[in-house]
Amino acid sequence: MDKATKTPTLMIGDIPIYGQLILAPMDGLSDASFRWITRKLGSAYSVSEFINTLDYANQKSYEKKRLLYRDSERPFSVQLLDNDAVRMAECAARIEEEFHPDMIDINMGCSAKSVCGRGAGVGVMRNPQLVRDIFRLVTQAVSVPVTAKMRLGWDETNHNFIELSELAVENGAKLVALHGRTQKNSFNKPARWAPIGELKRRLNVPVVGNGDVKTVADARQMLNETGCDAAMVGRAAKANPWIFSWRDRAEVSVTEVYQTARFQLKDMLRLQPERGVMPFRKYLKAYLDPYDLPRPQMKPLLTTDDPDILLGLMNETFLSLGALVDAPLIIDYSEIYR
């Protein structure tokens, strides 16, 4: 894409964003390799898995690994999660100095009991003063735009996303991503999109809609019905990162699935060799799911710890499914536009 001649789809502060689909931040899923694939396929910008600033402040080494990204993956946003505005601001400043992200995102949506129980994640939504403090202090601490990602509210009787979005924006937030659920209906009930439209009509910063976008038709429907600036795709992306190129899974050839899976495994091993093949298995399982392979064929693929054996098994498996394993690359994941 020649960005010089393109009009941005939206602006986050002074950062131009091109494209209307974005990979949602997902703990354990949106790592550097997967984000890279989705960016190359068309995801408009990247958000890290959440950084727990309590652990970051205590120098837990795994938090830094979540800050791995490639320079050409920019715009890259680092998401912070905590219940302490001062600590979040201090960590945001340190992260900006050391890792130079383009944006900082504030997690107001994580519904895990261990997180929201201590007033972090969606727990922040129960405390408007904390929302005010987080955005005021974090925006003062960094030079890059700060954004919010939240749910509708804590429960059905308390949908305070409009009030809190306005508070966040008054205190410097440059975008709000809204997941159309509450803490209480964690993932059980379908996401509601009408509130996304309501928020879009109220705010003068971009609004990103999120929740249950599983297909290209869903994405178009969310954008059309709500008028939101972009749609964020979470769980469905695991099995179909090609959604970011506006393709449903059925439209993706087995050769392309093979090439993507192969790149991903090699890239994950290159970036984090100490983790081995294990973290890759969940993607491979999701990529192979539509082919309904018999269990005895799946089992070695999902149990071997040896990268070379796994690459050999993948080669055999995809060949048996009709992939052209020596075909030229359909998407060249080795480079990405700036």
Ligand SMILES: Cc1cc2nc3c(=O)[nH]c(=O)nc-3n(C[C@H](O)[C@H](O)[C@H](O)COP(=O)(O)O)c2cc1C
């Ligand atoms: C495994 C998993 C991990 C997640 N981790 C995060 C996270 O680190 N930060 C965040 O803001 N949301 C996180 N979420 C929520 C997603 O970003 C998204 O809001 C949610 O999955 C709804 O979108 P979907 O219906 O497209 O999946 C996570 C969701 C899942 C399923």
